[in-house]
Amino acid sequence: MTVRQSDHPIDPQFLTRWSPRAFDPAEMTEGQVLSLIEAARWAPSASNHQPARFAWGLRGDAGFAAIHDGLMGFNRVWADKAAALIVLASKTFVDKEDGPAANSWHAFDAGASWMSLALQAQAMGLVAHAMGGFEAETLAPALGLPEGYQIHVVVAVGRQGDVADLPEKLQAREMPSLRRPVAEVAARGRFPA
Structure with missing residues (x-):
């Protein structure tokens, strides 16, 4: 297995969190899913607009099936073993006195929600794998996504299973995948070449 090492001291949670595709058949409860979403809703949010929205289902229910039907390619093959599927979307506008205005930070805030969800999953002994391989035009109507919202990822969650x-x-x-060295992604006073 790949051994991850940081270039600088960090909390071990960042090195041990990764996105497996092998899931154990163990089920999750509604309460567990709601704990994940609870952590996600406390993520930082520009001007406290809180644009993140979630639709979810547990394996075997209609919500899970609707989300699974919107997955593409090989994601359909392995994600059906997850205990839960969660769709993360965000509201692309903010309500102002003179009408709606674009929220330039909605996707950034949704990313913060995803990371909070992933770290909460890890703290609960679960794994979470975010996927970009989905058909938004299938998921949006199936899940009742309101106009002015954008789907970002589908997250498979559950207990880690056997790679075999x-x-x-x-x-x-x-x-676990590795990361580029810090010197390649950051420089003092400028962006690295």
Whole structure:
């Protein structure tokens, strides 16, 4: 397995969190999902607009099936084993006295919500895998997404399973990924070349 090491001291939660695709058949409760969403709703938000919105389902229910039907390609193959699927969207506008105005930070805020959800999942002994491989035009009407909202990711959540249960072509990818060195992504007083 890949051993992750930081360039500088950080809390271990950032090195141990990763996005597996192999899920154990163990079920989750509604309360567990709501704890994940509770953590996500406390994420930082520009001007406290709180644009993040969630639709979710537990494996075996109609919500899970509707979300799963909106997945693309190989995501359909492994995500059906997750205990829950959560769709994260955000409100792209803010309500002002003179009418709606664009919220330039909605996607940034949604990203903060995703990270809060992922870290809460890890704290609960669960794993979370965010996917961009979905059909928004399928999910939006199936989940009643209001106009002026944008879907960002579908998150599969559950207990980590056995890599041998994945299709062979996915098994080799089932390990924590590394990150670029700090010196490659940050520089004092300027962006790195």
